[in-house]
Amino acid sequence: MDGNESTPDSVNLSNDFDTSLRLIKELDNSDLPTNNINYQNKVKQTISLLERSTVMVNQLSLFSENETISDVASSSIKYLLLPALLGYLHMKLVTKDRLESLIIANIYFKDYLKRIVSYEVCPIGIDLDELEDGEEEEDQQQEGNSNSKETIKIEKPKKVFTSNSIAELQAMGRERLAKIENYRRQKEIDEKLESLEPIVNCNDGEDASDEQRREYFILLIKKWVSIGIEEMSSIAKEKEVLSLMRKMGGKKVEPKEKPKSEPIKPFIITRTELQKKVFGLGYPAIPTMSIEQFVDIKIKEGALSEQKPGQSNSLMDWAQNPDIKKQQDEDDAAIKEKAEDEEDKEALIKARGWDEFKDDNKRGWGNRYNRS
Incomplete structure (x- = not known):
């Protein structure tokens, strides 16, 4: 041992x-x-x-x-x-x-x-x-x-x-x-x-x-x-x-298949009944008025101008005939250009008047301190 x-x-x-x-x-x-x-x-x-x-x-x-x-x-x-x-x-x-x-x-x-x-x-x-x-x-x-x-x-x-x-x-x-x-x-x-x-x-x-x-x-x-x-x-x-x-005993445990559940629909939680009326019953909300009714309300509020002859403010008309929207855009651009031209004329008149004033009043004439 x-x-x-x-x-x-x-x-x-x-x-x-x-x-x-x-x-x-x-x-x-x-x-x-x-x-x-x-x-x-x-x-x-x-x-x-x-x-x-x-x-x-x-x-x-x-x-x-x-x-x-x-x-x-x-x-x-x-x-x-x-x-x-x-x-x-x-x-x-x-x-x-x-x-x-x-x-x-x-x-x-x-x-x-x-x-x-x-x-x-x-x-x-x-x-x-x-x-x-x-x-x-x-x-x-x-x-x-x-x-x-x-x-x-x-x-x-x-x-x-x-x-x-x-x-x-x-x-x-x-x-x-x-x-x-x-x-x-x-x-x-x-x-x-x-x-x-x-x-x-x-x-x-x-x-x-x-x-x-x-x-x-x-x-x-x-x-x-x-x-x-x-x-x-x-x-x-x-x-x-x-x-x-x-x-x-070494057996594999197979996970149980979970039952398929339906997806939860989105919804909006509101605090008051008034909010519920505004937001609707859920999302997407149920429509409460047509497009024509919406346009009429906006015209009364002043957000849209009234319809002129040959001109349509209907959203549905804009969607059905895109040329109407294109024509209106061209008219708006012409009006804007005309306004800018008028502003240019006024600015030109103002600039000429300022040049004439400087010709008649030389620089420093108003700051002589009683000197000859």
């Missing part, structure tokens, strides 16, 4: 854990698609390291149920992250049975959050017992993988929400408030982590004091609380979709 597995020690445990953190950072910064074989191999390698670390933590008995975060040694605090990191990596696994990976990830995240509450690290803002997480499927999955997975067994009280129940609505409200609080807390934690990370990670943490390393990993634990809550929410939604697809 490997020496790391037969005789676990804190050095091997720390090396495996630090290597896992480095690999997770490389996965997050990788440009490879999730289903790439190299990406998946790195995910499986990291999961193997974390599972081995979990075994060593249990063998070394680094944690006790009756402890709080203040009782945990500074060198052991970081191992509280193990369930969260395992759940995060199982979310990245691409397998034939996606639902199985989601159930395992959900178990890890829930175990992590329960440990945070048990060790009084920080409030998580949600009631874990009220999360709808398909616990019957998880129990079956745990029984099937109990020999191959190193997990922490926690008794789960079974609760079933009925649709539109008050308890479910209250849980949704608390979950919403928790998301708002997590977002605010996440911003504060990220700012502090940015200032401590260069110190802790430089020269394998030799330059950092014990207090700085402790503060750094406690902040990292709090950050993963927010990540765990968000991941559990997305897991619940994805499981609903996968469960529905499994029930359907």
Whole structure:
């Protein structure tokens, strides 16, 4: 057997854990698609390291149920992250049975959050017992993988929400408030982590004091609380979709044909009865008078001139005989030209009179100031 597995020690445990953190950072910064074989191999390698670390933590008995975060040694605090990191990596696994990976990830995240509450690290803002997480499927999955997975067994009280129940609505409200609080807390934690990370990670943490390393990993634990809550929410939604697809058995759902509806006729909304009479019953409005009646009314109003001999103002006549309109336009143009000629004569007379005035009155004669 490997020496790391037969005789676990804190050095091997720390090396495996630090290597896992480095690999997770490389996965997050990788440009490879999730289903790439190299990406998946790195995910499986990291999961193997974390599972081995979990075994060593249990063998070394680094944690006790009756402890709080203040009782945990500074060198052991970081191992509280193990369930969260395992759940995060199982979310990245691409397998034939996606639902199985989601159930395992959900178990890890829930175990992590329960440990945070048990060790009084920080409030998580949600009631874990009220999360709808398909616990019957998880129990079956745990029984099937109990020999191959190193997990922490926690008794789960079974609760079933009925649709539109008050308890479910209250849980949704608390979950919403928790998301708002997590977002605010996440911003504060990220700012502090940015200032401590260069110190802790430089020269394998030799330059950092014990207090700085402790503060750094406690902040990292709090950050993963927010990540765990968000991941559990997305897991619940994805499981609903996968469960529905499994029930359907891969059958295609053909959309139902919508009954053809008649197009809505346009209409005019009026405020008063008078407007209704003006606009009619709808659009297009029903005619209320003939073209001849319309022309007669316009003649009485003065908008159109009365009909002259040989001239028609009827719109119907204009439409039937376009030459009438052409003749009228020519007559109007001749009248306009004649008027302009008359105006030109008047302007010519005025210009000649002005020239005669300037001949008789030289410029400056009226502004001599009594000078000779």
